[in-house]
Amino acid sequence: MTAIRVLRDRNAGMYLGGVLVSGFGSSAMMLAAGIWVKSLTGSSSLAALVGFCLWAPTLTGPLLGTVADRVRRRPLLVWVNAAMAALLPLLLVVRTADLVWILFAVLVLYGTASVLCDAAEAAVITATVPRELRGDFNGLRMTANEAMKLLAPLAGAGLFVRFGGGSVAVLDAVTFALAAAVFAMVRVREEPPSPATSSWREQTAAGVRHLRRHRLLRRLVAVGSAAMLLSALGSSAIYAVVDAGLHRSPAFVGVLYAVQGAGSVVGGVAAGALLRRMPERVFAATGMLLFALGIAVRATPWVSAALAGGAAIGVGLPWVLITVLTAVQRETPPDLIGRVAATANTLVFAPTAVGGVTGAALVAVVDHRLLLTAVGAAGILAAAYCLLKVPTEPKPAGPHADEQAPTLTA
16 A cells, blocks of 8 residues: 555656666666677677676766765756767667777766666655655665566567667667656755865765764665675576576576566565564565575475575565665765765675676586575575664764654664
């Protein structure tokens, strides 16, 4: 019922519509970009570089978050989406291997725009969505993104095969333009940012300090970071699971990912109601435990266990991420939200790259069952760490005293 309240809210509903449209184009483009590079160059390593280009700007999250805090956030969302809509059609000229560098350059800008939008969105959400509905909103947002990951890649692959990579770029440009139009219609009461009284370095460091000093946020971000690292390690063994473990063709990986995506959709819808009834650290620990068990059961030789594990991963991993996002929105003063959200995203998602590289190396020398069992055990330890009681935060003094509620502990 609360999810229905979110959808009936004009601002929240429109915002989710913008996320849905933009997510469709982005999911299609991310798949097509790798295929595009591979088809032009014949190089698997260059195709793998697509992911690096998209994720590398995440490392600059604290700085880009500071940019988001120095301007009004809704106009920033509109202009960034409009700029990407204008930029993507340039990829129509990429028809030979010697022009692939243009695609890589656009993908780096794509990743930069994504980091900026995530930082701005955190501020817009806190200004438009009531505090008690943010867990439901973040869950529905995750559901929308995961649903697009199930549908959009098929559309992107079909367009690429029929018309080439340029057609996918045009599709993505159209979705960015539509998202910009939707975000422009969201009504936000947003005060202009106060004049800067310190250097950019000091402003950027303020977001890092807030996370470091806030006990609950520090705990949740650490668990989120561990979840993404372990997820990357576990995902690196997926083909070994299908081949050596289940004795199926590589195409069966698509079935496992489809089940995982379906679990994410269900978990996102249920997240808000559960998050209201459980302390954040308990909810995050529950998600981490589900994720860990889902990874561990993939070490068994049974298809039913692998499917059940995929569903558990799909439910559990988003719960951890939704908890981190909602806690950051609740526990951060409005003038810091961009920096803190972007810094949290950097700390949570940057380990994905490390885990992917490490996992690829381990799969070559370690039995996949041992790797998955170790990842599952580490996930259980992370869940136990998350459950440790967090001392109650002292009520902040100064100008933000009324904006930041004390942390609740169970």
